[in-house]
Amino acid sequence: MPDPGERPDPAAMEDPVIADLRVALREASFDDAFLARCEAIAPRMLDAVRLPIVHWWLRDHSSPAATLAQLWAYGDAVSEEALRRALPDGLVPALEGARLIRRGDDGWRGTMRLVPFEGLWVASDEMHGDDPVMGPGATTDELARAIPSRAGRVLDVGCGAGSLALVAAARGATEVVGVDLHPRAAAWSRFNAALAELPLELHTGDLTAPVKGRRFDLVISQPPFVVKPPQVRATTYLHGGAMGDELTMRLVSELPGVLAPDGEARLLFDSPTRADAPLWRRLQDAHGDDELRQLLFVTPGNSPDVQAIGYAASSHPALDGDYGREAQRYREHLRAQGIERCEHALVALRPGGPGLSVTIEQARLDGVDATVIADTWDAIAVASRPDERLLETVLGLPEGAWLVQEQASDGGELRLKLRLPPGRGGDEELSDAAAVLVDQLREPAPLAAVIRRYAAACRAEPEDVAAGVLDFVRQSLVSGRLAVVSTEPAPTEEAQG
Structure with missing residues (x-):
């Protein structure tokens, strides 16, 4: 040492x-x-x-x-x-x-x-030393993209060297507070704040304890989420408990006490996949079903083998004999905990309920930014409207999306594929019925008009297809397959004619 x-x-x-x-x-x-x-x-x-x-x-x-x-x-x-x-x-x-x-x-x-x-410079300890203070990591930019401009009062929990807190300050937050358990984190954050000529308020302590009684418009955190085998020395920035996500869930349990009524938390972490307790349910159990609304962007995490290799290499970069022994300790611990798959998640949580939770599966998180998160919350609100109001809503394809016809690799018939911009769910091959429906939205139109056109294309009555279309549209708004153009009632087709 x-x-x-x-x-x-x-x-x-x-x-x-x-x-x-x-x-x-x-x-x-x-x-x-x-x-x-x-x-x-x-x-x-x-x-x-x-x-x-x-x-x-x-x-x-x-x-x-x-x-x-x-x-x-x-x-x-x-x-x-x-x-x-x-x-x-x-x-x-x-x-x-x-x-x-x-x-x-x-x-x-x-x-x-x-x-x-992110246009700044961030200094920190060398990552292979003894219990270092962490600067930007391999995925820190994913959470940085989720920080909006002019976010008001911001709290960065587990701020490390201040990477994300400084991004929030640079984007016009009115007040930025960083908290970290590591006693040297504040020194690095102050250094980086001076380097960036940005103001930061800094505290040393456990999770939200140093700011008890205060409320924030945005809480950001990339908490330690790596599993901790018994034989491995604990590292403050890295280890989150025996399963890896215990510290994350403890932070989630404290969020209702620090979020402003219209505030939001945005967290980035890995979590083991558990068939009997999906991530959305564990989050609800942590904060209480009626405390926070949840929006989860989830992508597959690394396999246990890759996790063991990466975690051991972070402590033993020379890949010597100590690396080999530690990699095996990690792998044995992952097996002992029953962890065979993990999820990589960007989670947004807002006060209010009751019990709303939406999970959107992504191939990658690099397209999920502050705009996508805000748009998805808006889409959830529209999708939650009663049928009569949703029918008045003008819908279209997301900006940057387009429909293409592609021939199957086996030389079969042409299929219609919807190509979506980053952060909106990725490319999607449409079923015949979905292709006909989405084709009606090449030009934005009120949903009621879309249903009539779709029914005519299917040689059916509008009332016979309306329920299925409404269900498809609600799912598509939330997933990013469709976008809201206007929520104001549109002129009828007869009035337009």
């Missing part, structure tokens, strides 16, 4: 020095686009496998941005000459004094992780 006195000390960096660092990062063009280029190199491989090629590419690139990426994003040594090209002379002693860089036999190395994130 490293001596605490040797760990990076972001609190030692004074504001003028942090301002110089901000200028250096900006002038080097060390930004999201550059990091994305680095991350595109063998992105699905473990660090021990891919980093030698990333290091080669960065050394070959030899720009100030590449030097900073070597130093703080990818753990490579840089020469004195390269360091001086990337950072002004006066900044180097300050960084060394705060133990954020160190000189070694092979050159200069970073002792923190500093990466571009």
